[in-house]
Amino acid sequence: MESNTNPTPDKPVIQSILAEHKKQIKIGLTMCAHCSLCAESCFLYMSHEGDPQYMPSYKFLHSVGRLYKKKGDVSRAQLETMRDLVFENCVLCTRCYCPMGIDIPALITLGRRICRSQNLFRNYDR
Amino acid sequence: MNLTIIYNLIQGPLVWLSLTVFIAGIAFQTWRLTKMMQTNVNDRRIPEKELIAPKALSKKENFLRKLFFLKLSVLGVNPLVVFISLIFHLCLLITPIFVTAHAVLLEKFFGIGWLSWFSWSPQTTHFTTGIVLACGFFFVVRRVIIRRVRAITTIYDFMMLALALTPFLTGYLAHEGMGDYSSMIAIHILSGELMLILIPFSKFFHMIFFFLSRFTIVNEYSLGAPKRSWQF
Numbered sequence: 001m002e003s004n005t006n007p008t009p010d011k012p013v014i015q016s017i018l019a020e021h022k023k024q025i026k027i028g029l030t031m032c033a034h035c036s037l038c039a040e041s042c043f044l045y046m047s048h049e050g051d052p053q054y055m056p057s058y059k060f061l062h063s064v065g066r067l068y069k070k071k072g073d074v075s076r077a078q079l080e081t082m083r084d085l086v087f088e089n090c091v092l093c094t095r096c097y098c099p100m101g102i103d104i105p106a107l108i109t110l111g112r113r114i115c116r117s118q119n120l121f122r123n124y125d126r
Numbered sequence: 127m128n129l130t131i132i133y134n135l136i137q138g139p140l141v142w143l144s145l146t147v148f149i150a151g152i153a154f155q156t157w158r159l160t161k162m163m164q165t166n167v168n169d170r171r172i173p174e175k176e177l178i179a180p181k182a183l184s185k186k187e188n189f190l191r192k193l194f195f196l197k198l199s200v201l202g203v204n205p206l207v208v209f210i211s212l213i214f215h216l217c218l219l220i221t222p223i224f225v226t227a228h229a230v231l232l233e234k235f236f237g238i239g240w241l242s243w244f245s246w247s248p249q250t251t252h253f254t255t256g257i258v259l260a261c262g263f264f265f266v267v268r269r270v271i272i273r274r275v276r277a278i279t280t281i282y283d284f285m286m287l288a289l290a291l292t293p294f295l296t297g298y299l300a301h302e303g304m305g306d307y308s309s310m311i312a313i314h315i316l317s318g319e320l321m322l323i324l325i326p327f328s329k330f331f332h333m334i335f336f337f338l339s340r341f342t343i344v345n346e347y348s349l350g351a352p353k354r355s356w357q358f
């Protein structure tokens with residue numbers, strides 16, 4: 001498996017995925033009021049004693065949101081943290097509710113897609 | 127620098143400019159967002175009647191069901207935040223329209239006289255202004271002390287909150303004669319204009335998006351009979 005891992009993220013690939021979904025990401029980032037009302041709608045948040053890292057908005061703001069703001073310029077370690085957010089902390093059950101109507105699972109899916117493009121997947125054997 | 131020129135500028139042309147950007151910006155952003163949607167007749171929201179046979183539920187059951195639904199909604203899960211948010215937004219939207227000084231200025235500069243018929247007394251505006259400020263204070267405190275809100279808070283959130291509150295604070299202080307009246311009014315008008323200009327292009331646009339996403343995008347929480355979905 002080690003041969004599969006890129007030491008440095010492939011920036012152009014990340015940027016092209018971000019560019020392809022620019023509008024979607026921008027709507028989500030601009031419209032999110034950072035109100036945290038989506039927290040309780042996620043069963044994973046509820047079952048982790050209110051750990052903010054399981055809050056739906058946290059999961060997209062600190063993955064795709066961060067990648068977008070940094071224009072894909074992130075380190076491998078940062079990408080691995082994002083991998084944990086989008087793969088381990090969310091099961092894409094689409095049950096989260098945002099009063100603004102932001103499609104949170106769609107944004108988390110996008111985070112997964114970017115991670116996959118950098119050979120980062122769910123840690124099935126963790 | 128001649129101060130009167132600055133006052134005339136921010137009380138005249140800049141008011142026009144900010145109101146134009148506000149209205150044209152809302153129209154433009156609504157159009158832009160609508161263009162980003164596709165009409166998708168296959169994704170139909172199934173009316174509740176088709177999901178639950180109307181006869182199967184008695185009046186009492188129906189009521190309990192609605193109550194249960196409410197309990198599961200954000201209102202039931204976060205009653206305090208939703209309640210404070212509700213009165214914050216109500217006062218924030220309504221107060222400026224009923225401030226006597228606004229009506230007087232509108233009549234003086236734009237010849238719109240009828241608004242002053244509805245203007246509130248200073249006591250009433252003071253009261254609703256106070257509510258906006260108190261709720262704003264609640265939001266600031268919540269942002270600092272609640273862990274999950276802090277986790278997604280950036281400096282931008284505090285700036286936008288401050289921008290939303292400044293016209294209310296300075297309008298109040300000016301009326302009460304605290305501080306230098308003309309500079310207080312200058313800050314008041316400038317922050318009000320900045321806020322109007324930023325509404326279409328910042329997170330304040332949730333004022334439109336909130337309804338746009340509910341009434342045009344089909345999903346289980348949508349209202350009406352929307353037939354669109356985001357097209358990316």
Ligand code: HEM
Nearest residue numbers: 087090091092093094095105106108109112121122123124
């Ligand atoms: C007899 C065997 C299996 C049954 C009856 C079964 C049944 C299901 C059901 C009912 C779901 C839920 C679908 C949904 O909620 O949308 C599901 C999801 C899933 N299953 Fe299985 N499954 C089986 C075997 C497997 C195996 C062997 C794998 C992986 C190697 C697998 C991977 C998944 C994944 C990844 C999902 C989530 C898909 C998603 O949410 O998009 N399943 N499965």
Ligand code: HEM
Nearest residue numbers: 221222225227251252255293294297298300301315318319
């Ligand atoms: C854009 C141009 C604006 C002008 C020229 C303007 C002008 C004024 C003036 C002259 C006063 C009266 C102060 C006094 O009574 O002595 C006032 C009060 C007030 N303004 Fe504005 N304003 C503007 C925008 C706004 C905006 C955008 C808001 C809010 C969103 C706002 C909210 C208020 C409030 C709440 C008061 C009353 C405060 C109180 O009496 O407690 N104003 N404004």
Ligand code: HEM
Nearest residue numbers: 033034035099207211215265286287290321330332333336
């Ligand atoms: C009809 C129009 C509007 C609706 C339906 C609406 C709805 C909402 C909702 C659902 C939230 C998130 C929940 C919360 O934290 O309270 C929110 C937050 C917020 N809204 Fe509005 N809004 C509207 C107009 C406005 C306007 C015109 C402004 C200011 C110019 C504004 C300023 C804010 C601010 C500052 C927050 C964040 C509060 C925080 O820091 O937690 N809203 N709004």
Ligand code: SF4
Nearest residue numbers: 032033035036038098
């Ligand atoms: S409920 Fe929606 S607007 Fe509020 S923090 Fe969550 S994603 Fe952002």
Ligand code: SF4
Nearest residue numbers: 042090091093094096
């Ligand atoms: S899709 Fe992910 S974030 Fe949304 S409720 Fe399910 S697990 Fe939580």
